[in-house]
Amino acid sequence: MTDQEYGDGTRAVRAGLPEPVKYEPTLPGPVFAAHFHLPGEPTGPYTYGRDENPTWTHLERAIGELEAPSEEGVETLVFASGMAAISAVLFSQLKAGDAVVLPTDGYQALPLLHEQLRAYGIEVRTAPTGDDAQLSVLDGARLLWIETPSNPGLDVCDVRRLVREAHAAGALVAVDNTLATPLGQRPLALGADFSVASDTKGMTGHGDVLLGHVSCRDPRRAAEVRRWRKIVGAIPGPMEAWLAHRSLATLQLRIDRQCSTALALARTLAERADVTGLRYPGLPDDPSHAVAARQMRRFGPVVSFELADRERAERFLEGLRLVDDATSFGGVRSTAERRGRWGGDAVAEGFIRFSVGAEDPEDLIADVLRALDEAGNTD
Numbered sequence: 001m002t003d004q005e006y007g008d009g010t011r012a013v014r015a016g017l018p019e020p021v022k023y024e025p026t027l028p029g030p031v032f033a034a035h036f037h038l039p040g041e042p043t044g045p046y047t048y049g050r051d052e053n054p055t056w057t058h059l060e061r062a063i064g065e066l067e068a069p070s071e072e073g074v075e076t077l078v079f080a081s082g083m084a085a086i087s088a089v090l091f092s093q094l095k096a097g098d099a100v101v102l103p104t105d106g107y108q109a110l111p112l113l114h115e116q117l118r119a120y121g122i123e124v125r126t127a128p129t130g131d132d133a134q135l136s137v138l139d140g141a142r143l144l145w146i147e148t149p150s151n152p153g154l155d156v157c158d159v160r161r162l163v164r165e166a167h168a169a170g171a172l173v174a175v176d177n178t179l180a181t182p183l184g185q186r187p188l189a190l191g192a193d194f195s196v197a198s199d200t201k202g203m204t205g206h207g208d209v210l211l212g213h214v215s216c217r218d219p220r221r222a223a224e225v226r227r228w229r230k231i232v233g234a235i236p237g238p239m240e241a242w243l244a245h246r247s248l249a250t251l252q253l254r255i256d257r258q259c260s261t262a263l264a265l266a267r268t269l270a271e272r273a274d275v276t277g278l279r280y281p282g283l284p285d286d287p288s289h290a291v292a293a294r295q296m297r298r299f300g301p302v303v304s305f306e307l308a309d310r311e312r313a314e315r316f317l318e319g320l321r322l323v324d325d326a327t328s329f330g331g332v333r334s335t336a337e338r339r340g341r342w343g344g345d346a347v348a349e350g351f352i353r354f355s356v357g358a359e360d361p362e363d364l365i366a367d368v369l370r371a372l373d374e375a376g377n378t379d
């Protein structure tokens with residue numbers, strides 16, 4: 001696309017498409033190739049399937065245009081999963097003797113990374129997302145890892161402030177932007193060095209693709225991440241990359257519907273005496289709303305809350321008819337789960353993470369209210 005400032009919907013629909021060629025499809029099909037014709041010197045864009053693929057190229061350009069519209073020099077790399085993307089940043093940027101700051105309330109798999117980082121001689125420090133608490137353990141760190149809004153608690157930190165303080169202290173900053181997507185928040189525009197996401201969630205939005213990406217401005221950092229991808233082979237299949245690119249076309253439509261319904265659901269839940277601990281950054285009285293409103297353009301599709309205990313939470317989930325009891329979030333079909341069943345999140349036994357889909361809001365909210373009423377009736 002040109003450097004013209006288009007709207008989010010136009011950009012999502014057109015992002016990453018090649019120049020039109022007569023009789024060719026607007027979005028070329030997936031390229032299945034382990035190797036490419038390569039006579040003479042091994043130069044050129046495509047040599048071997050672990051290094052590059054034309055289908056990745058289109059998707060990487062598309063995501064880059066969403067992460068940093070109209071900005072030159074931003075590089076995006078796609079990975080086989082969100083964890084592959086996260087690992088690529090951490091292990092390409094850190095070495096023995098370095099210190100990294102991670103959130104205590106972030107994605108459930110982060111503790112697995114703690115173990116591996118420590119095994120490599122890297123110091124791991126942790127602090128909560130809320131109140132910018134990670135600043136308290138930043139001194140001397142090589143990398144600050146932010147997850148905002150945090151998953152599943154939906155706390156928010158001030159990205160601009162953390163970036164400013166981290167850079168002044170000589171640290172790099174990576175932001176896990178999975179929950180917000182680039183349409184909700186643009187970490188690079190807020191000063192971060194890396195924007196990272198599990199595109200398994202909202203970016204692809206259909207619950208049928210595992211994918212992740214890393215975007216950054218510094219070509220040296222991008223080369224380091226690219227080298228790590230090549231070494232470990234954490235590459236997406238061309239079919240997954242093509243499906244992801246196709247799915248981006250509806251990103252704005254999906255996200256706008258999901259966010260507006262999430263806000264409506266949160267407002268409804270706020271009126272229920274049997275619901276406590278309600279969190280949604282889009283609610284004006286949410287503890288994170290003021291900070292979120294300064295840096296987010298959309299507040300995401302996830303609402304979290306607590307029911308009285310494990311039993312009531314499970315009765316609620318069993319009673320839902322339009323919502324799947326499943327992990328992950330950001331899909332067009334609503335999902336909800338009792339996060340305590342995994343054992344890795346510091347949440348109450350009755351804690352529910354609810355991912356709002358694209359169903360009619362009236363139908364979805366009615367389903368939730370009915371399930372809540374039935375869960376509270378034990379007669």
